[in-house]
Amino acid sequence: MTNDINRAFNFNAGPSALPLYALQRAQTELLDYKGTGMSVMEMSHRGKEYEEIHNGAIALLRELMNIPEDYEILFIQGGASLQFSMIPMNFLASGKKGAYILTGSWSEKALAEAKMFGEVYVPASGKDNKYNSIPDLSSVAYEPDTAYVHITSNNTIYGTQWQQFPEIKDIPLIADMSSDMLSRPVDVSKFAMIYAGAQKNLGPSGVTLVIIKKSFLETAGKNNPTMLRYSTYAENNSLYNTPPCYSIYILNLVLQYAKENGGIPTLAKLNSEKAAMLYKAIDSSDGFYFGHAKTESRSLMNVVFRLKDEELEKAFLLEAKQKGFVGLAGHRSVGGCRASIYNAVPQEACRALKQFMEDFREKNS
Numbered sequence: 001m002t003n004d005i006n007r008a009f010n011f012n013a014g015p016s017a018l019p020l021y022a023l024q025r026a027q028t029e030l031l032d033y034k035g036t037g038m039s040v041m042e043m044s045h046r047g048k049e050y051e052e053i054h055n056g057a058i059a060l061l062r063e064l065m066n067i068p069e070d071y072e073i074l075f076i077q078g079g080a081s082l083q084f085s086m087i088p089m090n091f092l093a094s095g096k097k098g099a100y101i102l103t104g105s106w107s108e109k110a111l112a113e114a115k116m117f118g119e120v121y122v123p124a125s126g127k128d129n130k131y132n133s134i135p136d137l138s139s140v141a142y143e144p145d146t147a148y149v150h151i152t153s154n155n156t157i158y159g160t161q162w163q164q165f166p167e168i169k170d171i172p173l174i175a176d177m178s179s180d181m182l183s184r185p186v187d188v189s190k191f192a193m194i195y196a197g198a199q200k201n202l203g204p205s206g207v208t209l210v211i212i213k214k215s216f217l218e219t220a221g222k223n224n225p226t227m228l229r230y231s232t233y234a235e236n237n238s239l240y241n242t243p244p245c246y247s248i249y250i251l252n253l254v255l256q257y258a259k260e261n262g263g264i265p266t267l268a269k270l271n272s273e274k275a276a277m278l279y280k281a282i283d284s285s286d287g288f289y290f291g292h293a294k295t296e297s298r299s300l301m302n303v304v305f306r307l308k309d310e311e312l313e314k315a316f317l318l319e320a321k322q323k324g325f326v327g328l329a330g331h332r333s334v335g336g337c338r339a340s341i342y343n344a345v346p347q348e349a350c351r352a353l354k355q356f357m358e359d360f361r362e363k364n365s
């Protein structure tokens with residue numbers, strides 16, 4: 001536990017740690033937001049107070065991520081999972097194909113949804129290597145009539161991450177950045193679309209951020225139901241219907257905090273320092289701990305590792321839990337251990353975990 005308000009060492013994969021600043025501001029404003037006598041949860045989404053929160057969050061995103069003016073910033077519900085369906089619904093017109101680079105379970109899920117709507121293919125996949133690295137795309141040939149190439153920038157379950165994004169000429173690139181949005185500088189202009197469920201680096205669940213190039217948006221099919229068309233959100237500033245107001249309010253606070261603390265460059269520096277601590281504990285353990293990802297594909301957000309035998313792994317997770325470390329069990333589909341160290345996980349928590357890993361190894365070697 002850290003400091004006297006009993007905050008856990010929270011390594012949850014999502015929903016996950018939020019900046020204390022955002023939680024405390026929300027606490028202060030819970031019953032009476034800026035003298036209105038109402039909580040943000042209780043006020044009209046058409047009122048000026050909410051409008052300020054909503055537009056403030058959009059402006060902060062544009063500023064922090066350097067999002068060019070020819071991109072729309074949208075708030076949609078349904079999680080990143082709904083984007084798996086909305087993308088092919090909107091962009092896989094008949095005769096067009098969706099190219100899916102497979103780097104883990106989430107890209108597999110995106111592919112499976114796209115198959116329901118149109119033609120797809122897989123130009124490269126890391127599946128044969130148990131998704132322990134990001135495939136090399138240098139010799140990949142894309143098929144004619146490819147509507148878009150879809151990648152998952154950070155693989156939350158396998159702990160791999162694209163270190164450099166592919167340069168694909170003349171085909172729109174779409175990235176699911178659910179688990180590394182806002183964690184490092186990204187040149188948005190290289191993408192036709194970026195999306196992320198908020199519940200890791202951005203805020204609570206309930207809102208999904210979509211950043212989409214206007215010219216790409218214009219190529220979307222027009223016949224989908226209203227709530228499943230990107231244009232509905234773009235034309236109505238994501239206020240066609242009631243948005244997830246409270247999630248967007250917290251997102252705004254998270255962004256304010258990021259801005260006041262050096263923005264993305266500072267977050268990126270802290271993130272690599274935090275990851276370096278944990279990878280060091282793994283690499284210097286003489287095989288007591290071993291990482292799933294190949295070094296060159298390692299994620300700075302999800303450190304996925306195993307112990308040399310399963311009994312020891314169980315003992316590690318149990319003792320970690322007793323010591324106040326939360327969320328260290330690997331995803332139920334792969335087992336092992338995973339420390340998710342998103343933006344709001346403090347260095348202090350990573351230092352404590354590194355120390356715990358070293359002490360546990362010493363006791364059990």
Ligand code: PMP
Nearest residue numbers: 079080081106156176178179197
């Ligand atoms: N993509 C990635 C990379 C994820 O990590 C997750 C959730 N952990 C999802 C998609 C699914 O997100 P949601 O639960 O918001 O639908």
